Amino acid sequence: MFWKFDLHTTSHIDTLLEKEDVTLTEVMDEDDVLQECKAQNHKLVDFLLRPQCMEDLVTFITQEPSTDVEEKVKYKYPNISCELLTSDVSQINDRLGEDEKLLMKLYGFLQNEPPLNPLLASFFSKVLSILIGRKPEQIVDFLRKREDFVDLMIKHIGTSAIMDLLLRMLTCIEPQQLRQDVLNWLNEEKVIQRLVDMVQPSQDEDRHSNASQSLCEIIRLSRDQMFQVQGCSEPDPLLATLEKQETVEQLLSNIFDKEKNESAIVSVIQILLTLFETRRPAFEGHMECPPGMSHPSFSVNHSILEAVRPRLKDFHQLLLEPPKKNVMKTTWGVLDPPVGNTRLNVVRLVASLLQSNTHSINTELINLNTLGVILDMYFKYIWNNFLHIQVEICTAMILAMPPAPTDIQPDTEQDHARESILIKHLFQKCQFIQRIVDAWSSNEKEQAEGGRRRGYMGHLTRIANSIVHNCDKGPNGPQIQQLISGKDLDREKWEAFISGQLADTNKRNTVDLVNTHHIHSSSDDEVDFKDSGFHQDSSLQQMQQMTSNFIEQFGFNDEEFADQDDVVDIPFDRISDINFSLNTNESANIALFEARCKEKIQQFEDAGSDEEDIWDEKDVTFAPEAQRRPSSGSTDSEESTDSEEEDGKRDPFEASNPSTDDRMEVDTGWYCDGWLGTSVASPSSTSPKDCGRSKSEEETACCEQRSITETVINGSMKETVSLTVDAKTETAVFKRFAKHIHTKKTLYSCPPFSPIRVIVS
Secondary structure, rough: HHHOOOOOOOOOHHHOOOOOOHHHHHHHHOOOEEEEEEEOOOHHHHOOOOOOHHHHHHHHHHHHOOOOOHHHHHOOHHHHHHHHOOOOOHHHHHHHHHHHHHHHHHHHHHHHHOOOOHHHHHHHHHHHHHHHOOOHHHHHHHHHOOOOOHHHHHOOOOOOOHHHHHHHHHHHHOOHHHHHHHHHHHHHHOOOHHHHHOOOOOHHHHHHHHHHHHHHHHHHHHHHHHHOOOOOOOHEEEEHHOOOOHHHHHHHHHOOOOOOOHHHHHHHHHHHHHHOOOOOOOOOOOOOOOOOOOOOOOOOOOHHHHHHHHHHHHHHHHHHOOOOOOOOEEEEEOOOOOHHHHHHHHHHHHHHHHHOOHHHHHHHHHOOOHHHHHHHHHOOOOOOOOHHHHHHHHHHHHHOOOOOOOOOOOOOOOOOOOOOHHHHHHHHHOOOOHHHHHHHHHHHHHOOOOOOOHHHHHHHHHHHHHHHHHHHHOOHHHHHHHOOOOOOOOOHHHHHHHHHHHHHHHHHHHOOOOOOOOOOOOOOOOOOOOOOOOOOHHHHHHHHOOOOHHHHHOOOHHHOOOHHOOOOOOOOOOOOOOOOOOOOOOHHHHHHHHHHHHHHHHHHHHHOOOHHHOOOOOOOOOOOOHHHOOOOOOOOOHHHHHHHHOOOOOOOOOOOOOOOOOEEEEEEEEEEEEEEEEEEOOOOOOOHOOOOOOOOOHHHHHHEEEEEEEEEEOOOEEEEEEEEEEEEOEEEEEEEEOOOOEEOOOOOOOOOOOOOOOOOO
């Protein structure tokens, strides 16, 4: 960038600041005021630090602009003021953080009545957030002295910028002890209980959403912090309050003991889903909990489950009677009623409860037949894939989870097979197998009549495969086999379905990654795949050699396309295993190539015109090295310069007629790594005497057989070209080495000359 070399001109701000009566708005009208401030222009910083200027900057971001101002420039000065105050200049941070008068003026923005101006609220939140990060002790001390701070934050929680500010106080305060003090202070102010009270039908949707999101983020941030700081002796008071049974009961009471409100119901379910989350890695490479080990961060608090269990009947009722929804017309039909956000989130909640694998929860779901209702919804709403994936998750967990510990009675014999009450309910009460087979047959019947494939068939295929897999290898395999063999199920019908319809579907879903049959070239000339050199063993060995030195092997580097300050080295991981097969039909490829050759020859034979015969024998003149075709990517100026520099260095090996400019050129595509040798026969002899008039035998031999080698770098491709001319045998051998390049079989001369017949060795 040009400013790295100090080539920029002097800013007009310096000249402007020399005026005695310059105003803040005049300075803010300058285009480069932000850049100069971030560059810590001394004159500008000193000007902004004036008491009146600092007060005006704070006023701009806390007071509504005049209505008389044109709309497109209405928020110009508030925006610039915010950028100046958050430019992270230490002098500005110190002045704003240590001047209580300025802080009180800034704090006064929260004392406005809701709703707050969202744009000004974002400016206020941004300024206060950077002060919390840079001057944590002073700002925390100032806010704790304001008795109405937490009340005002909760009052304006419907404004997203205020919610962000609250979360910033939980994440950006250092050191750890100060953060712990802030958590204790907020807990004493009952911030959790106040947020819970915001999630009830009497509040608007913005408060529901922001309060719910705040509680969810507090849960995740607290758990992440608890897991990362192993030596922290004090628990997180906010998380402890949220996980209390009475807190969860209050949340559920807000939505069930009052009128049904979809926004409030969905917000509460989001909080419950976050509470049910097991250890979720907060960063890449996070350590997982060892098998068989229990850790508070990896388990669901038992008090939460106890608070939810009595309310399962209310959630079940929501599946049967959701909040009233309008009839929805879709491209394929009318939904009356549609699934709705409420029922979809209830199904997600059931999936999370099943994951806890708690006996009391499982028993309650069975008694309510909640799984049966969910399956009814699955087969009714055939196009709702959001619902289908949740039902698939439920069934997959039921089939794969071992029985809950208390599912086995204490007096059960040790050799007695463990049984899952959920699997028994799913196969017997819900008639799981029969419904899968019947739905499959019904779909095939509709398709045979010209209908469309049902939207849940992909998920149904995976559910059926999950049954087959867990029947053979899962922990509940014996129980599943026994239930399928029971008198209530038609085992033969199920086995016929597995070996027939399901097997055919799985076969169709298996796609060959590589197939060379019926390959047609997009160009006029066919590509020969016969000698491409692909072999499973060699290809696999080469691809497994890809390691972190990928750049050195393949000759390109991202540093060539980025500024040096922005370069980030990212290693290329080793490919552990690649399995593929390549089946080629040699005879078919040969026949196809010969057929295309005949078509080309036939076109030339049928031309019937008086034009020059392209196969007429003509002399071949090989241009000297200085006149060879430049690599693609070179410019006209480069060609001209090279030609002028070597104009006097003519190669002694030229045709007798210097006016003729027949230059042999190769039209190349790509081929696999290897050497390609091409023998060019010229009907016109080139005798040694045409090579030069040297009297020595050594010079004569050099003229009789001359070899020219050139290396051309084209982008990331390196090509080596060798041309050997033997005057005695009247042949020219052209060799070229390249990587991943395929070469066509016809050698062309530059237009307007005709192709020269070649022999590929």
